[in-house]
Amino acid sequence: MRNILIIDDEDDIREVAALSLEATAGWDIQTACSGAAGILAAANPKSRPSAILMDVMMPGMDGPTTFRKMQQDPLTAGIPVLLLTAKVQGVDQRRFADLGVAGVLFKPFDPMTLASQISQALGWKD
């Protein structure tokens, strides 16, 4: 069973993404409303996520900073991270891709196809 951790400070994005992935793919979902809370959730060995879907622009610790911190911790370094951004300019996309994340997805996402976008980005066949 896939277990996805969604990290986003916007309540409605978390709700719609969680609903989408639960309803269309049957995946287990955890959510966190900040980078700091996301790091704690990801590092919990009892609920280690299969992948993380994380917003780029968050107050406090943004997505790229949170990703770098996760990369420094052996408990979280191996978890694939997909960044979620509403920035559509190519320069932003290249900057995010250069961080070493598993992929970049764009807001607004289509709730009907979000799970397949994640699977495709991560090379998941099931």
Add this chain to the structure above:
Amino acid sequence: MSEIEDQTAALLAALWVKNRPLIEERLAALDAAAATDGALGEDARQQAESAAHKLAGSLGMYGYDDGTRIARLLEQLLESSTPEPERLRRLTAELRATIFPDS
């Protein structure tokens, strides 16, 4: 549409209703910026830009693709420290009419 898609669409519709106050709050930040008629302070500009960014990233999830398009134009406009007042008013009114045509 499959049964799963039907169920997902129904749940999304319910979330749209639940989250309407959040959408209204973001529109209100844009209304406030548009009402300043060129005397937009930096704090209000930043709040409006943030509201436009969040609307651009969320409206399309609910099927309001035109709303996302207009919100992106507003976000770009509000990146300027001196956004053109008339364009700000027009786009804000257009966005509200697109999302809530009956209001």
